[in-house]
Amino acid sequence: MAARAIWKGIIRLGDVKVPVKLYASVEDRSTHFRLLHRKDRVPVRQAMINPETQEVVPYEKVRRAFVTAEGDLVLLNDEELETIEPPSSRTIHILQLLPPRAIDHRWYVRPYFLGPDEGSDGIYAAFIGALQKEGREALTRWVMRKKEYLGSLRLVAGYPMMTVLRHSHQVASTEDLQLPEGPKLASKEIDMARSLMDMLTADFKPSDYRDEYRARVQELIAVKSSGGKVKKIPLRKKPKTDDLQSALEASLRQERKRA
Amino acid sequence: MSPSGTKAVVIAWWDEPGPDYCEYCRHTFCVEVGYFCADCDQPICQHCVLCVRERDTVVCSHCISGSQD
Amino acid sequence: MPDDDDGDQTRELRGFWSGNIAFGLVSVPVSLFSASRAGGVSLRMVDEDGTPLQRRYFCSKEERLLESDEIVRGYEVDEDRFVVIEDDELEAISPDKSREIKLENFVGVSDIDPAYFERAYFLVPDEDGSRPYWLLARVMEETGRAGIATFVMRGKEYLVAIIAQHGILRAETLRFHDELRKPEQVGLPGIAKPDSKLVSSILRAMRKLRAKTLDEDSLTDEYSSRLEKLVQGKMRKGKDVVKAPDDIGPSERESAEIIDLMQVLKDRMRGKEKDSSASRTGEGAKTKRSTLDERSKEALYKRARALKIKGRSSMNKQQLIDAIRDEA
DSSP states (O other): OOOOOOEEEEEEETTEEEEEEEEEOBOOOOOOOEEEETTTOOBOEEEEEETTTTEEEOGGGOEEEEEOTTSEEEEEOHHHHHHTSOOOOOEEEEEEEEOTTOSOGGGEEEEEEEEEOTTOHHHHHHHHHHHHHHTOEEEEEEEETTEEEEEEEEEETTEEEEEEEOOGGGBOOOTTOOOOOOOOOOHHHHHHHHHHHHHTBOOOOGGGOOOOHHHHHHHHHHHHHTTOOOOOOOOOOOOOOSOHHHHHHHHHHHHHHHO | OOOTTOOOOOOOGGGOOOSEEOTTTOOEEOGGGOEEOTTTOOEEOTTTOEEEGGGTEEEOHHHHTTOOO | OOEEOOTTSOOEEOOSEEEEEEETTEEEEEEEEEOBOOSSOOEEEEOTTOOBOEEEEEETTTTEEEOGGGEEEEEEEETTEEEEOOHHHHHHHSHHHHHEEEOOEEEEGGGSOGGGEEEEEEEEESSTTOHHHHHHHHHHHHHTEEEEEEEEETTEEEEEEEEEETTEEEEEEEOOGGGBOOHHHHTOOOOOOOOHHHHHHHHHHHHTTBOSSOOGGGGSOHHHHHHHHHHHHHHHHTTTEEEOOTTOOOTTHHHHHHHHHHHHHHHHHSOGGGOTTSOOOSOTTOEEOOGGGGSOHHHHHHHHHHTTOTTGGGOOHHHHHHHHHHHO
16 A cells, blocks of 8 residues: 655755655554553543642643753743744755765664655656766755754665754764773784674675564463463573683684584 | 652653653653654654554544644 | 653663673673753743643543552553553563674674664663673774664564764664565655756756765754743743742753763773772662752853863853863
């Protein structure tokens, strides 16, 4: 079944306009759990309460406030918050065209495919053709449902994929972390670790890995649903490695035997 | 903000506030316990998510009422 | 923009997962901490008078507020019929994968298409100055390799790439292959042969926008800046400003947690023999939030002045904390 478009926008590049539709390219498969009251197994509701009076405050009376570093609360009403919302627009702005991978994957949040909008097949095909020739990826910006987004736009399997990016503030970096001097590592340990890693290195084949756990959660639910009992296995914690060198030697021996 | 005398509560992992924001109830949550609407792909917290049994999928309240743009 | 509704508890840095990284027979105990922080400024929910509110759960059958230990997680098997699922039952489904990330496959980091990446966690060694951790991080970084594995965290199986950068290991969750739709699954049409004139005109427009490196300034969150301006304007006028209760945390709590995490990471990376002077807080995967983050900006500024930190007058709270930590 073809996916439903989640939004419509227009890519703008100088005088060129490319009307597109956004499609989610990730399929969410999580098992849906609910929070229940243990005693009667009724789903619970969220409520906001005044901690002093323990009284529930109805949602329409809930306001929002900014807490300053000095510990003051600045109350904000809905009208004020509306004034800082971005103006609604259908435009997808292209800010930069960058070499492939210039946008590090740590900025990536969630990818979307861009498909043509009604009647835009020609310009859509030309846009793909140009992106292919240019061989770069674009940094984009747009407003969707009153929120500002940044994206990376590139071709994946021949089609434009736009990935929402994190804001700079959202990525914690270790770049400025001045690490203390580490423990001394013997060159033999480094060599052995390298050899072991070499033996375990291959091409990345994503289809080799499958989520086997989800189905087993469903089995667990089925067993419990029909009144069955589930055996609990105690977790064992493995001992840590004390003698690094001999652990590496033994690992190499084991791996050579397997090869 | 808790009144004095309130016992320290250990929050269960599925109930911790996190970096994600639910547009529907305005609470923060951890994306690890959140969902994405199958129709509009917006993040939804575990309280606001709705299950569509026939489609074996989850959606947000806007999409189920058909009011989503 | 996130709201924030439970700044009331003394918060602890708690890992998302703790267990072992296995590389051959080498085993490294680690804890996972989120490497992403909240987008924007978190607002508190208050009532009409400005009293900060607390989120609680309510049982509609008994019509009363519940305590957190009265809540369980369940799955709806039929209309209004639920099966309760406990955390230890979820772990027992796959005890090994719940406690171990087994690195049996390595790939080049650049071989992984970025569309697979979901989110990042820092791997913090549970043991101070862990030699196997340093070794693994060093060899992986030098060879540009990522270790690929699947493991179970919080009731879900994750595909993960362990990547080393700046001497630190990160666990980056990847989407499973069948979670990423292909163009034909989305229903994208075949592409016609493009009109060459149109292509050339788009290319001309593209060339004007060429750049070598990402302009990181364009990644700033403009909504937060506008919100801060709105708040500052109201503060100047003294409009709608209420004194908060003493124990309320500032809106930048999430950043403070990351700053703390960085300090923990640094402490744990340090060898034992060098650790004697370092002040350690907490134990295992837990550590108390340090006092530095709880000070007001004013107090931090005074401290920065005492330490003669350059450029302190133009620093924000976070920068002040960083600068003071560097001096200490």
